[in-house]
Amino acid sequence: MQNKKPIYLDHGASTPVHPQVMAAMLPHWTENYGNSSSTHEYGRLAHRALEQSRQTIASLLHAQSDEIIFTGCGSESDNLAVRGIMWAARQNGRGNHLIISAIEHSAVLNTAVQLRDIHGFDLTILPVDPYGLIDTAQLEAAIRPDTALISIMAANNEVGAMQPIVEIGRVARGHGVLFHTDAIQAIAVRRWNLAEIPIDLMSIAPHKFYGPKGFGILYARDGIELISPLTGGGQENGRRAGTANVPYAVGAAKAMQLAMDKLDEHNAHYRHLRDRLIDGLLAAFPDDCILTGHPTERLPHNASFAFRSISGNDLLMHLDVAGVAASSGSACKSGDPKPSRVLEAMGLGAEWTKGGLRLTVGAQNTDADIDYFLAIMPGILQKMRQLAG
16 A cells, blocks of 8 residues: 655654745844844844744743743753752752653753762652652652752653643642643643642743754743753843844744643644554454553554564564654654663553554644544554565
């Protein structure tokens, strides 16, 4: 079965830039190209565009504009939140202990482990249940008098499980502990009122919702002190040095505005396609395929699976040849032949943990795309079994 055009089912890794986002960014490369820190007219125009973008994003999140920090990517936002809070806590004598989950994105996990192993901070890594969710009772039991930060992602990038972040935030606030969430996968699938939701810091990356790559956003509630790992000219109120990326800030603001405007329409479209993928694969391979992540508390665009005794990387190669782009999990991990640490943390055995498949649908996907994918999968799995002997 031949497909005339490639099918992209990897929107959890990155999305195409929306034409309106491209149009919004263009003048800030070709006309309004000044440095936003300069005092002349070109600089003032750039600064105005930067601050208008910051205000747009803040308004969409029900936050204050000075609570929005622009960074170079989502991973940098995670790093700034985790490292910045812990360094400030130590400096001010407010604590030495950090809590994360076992399935955090590597930008949080590796940063936390580095803080423990190199800088001497104490770290608690919470387990997750078979659906990838933490137990808030275990979280509360892990809090100590010197706990400075809890960092739990809003939705897992690999299996799509959505954590009970409001409940987590309430637990944190009840103990006077700051709460950071990596919302990079979840930001564009729900509405956020940060004036009411008990979140103190939140990481965002616009390339997950039809904005530009190489740009990140960190929300940090007013009054929170961060010590920045990146020093220099004092931009972003001293919290992130470096020349401001005005075009990408403009693009991020436009992308977020479009995402919120189309949120309900997009979510309905995503759920329809996601559920067709889930129902189709589980029906086709009842003994060799399982759904990973929570069956209902999951991202609307994420369908994730594990295949028994199959190499996820080999499966991706066969899909690519057939014209389908997918992922074995996080885009940061694709190509890594090791078992998925997320699937291991969820308790899956060795026969499953190398066979992860993440399918993440987008606005341009159609029922025909799903039909094609479901039609080619039996042949691909049969071929892989034959090659494996």
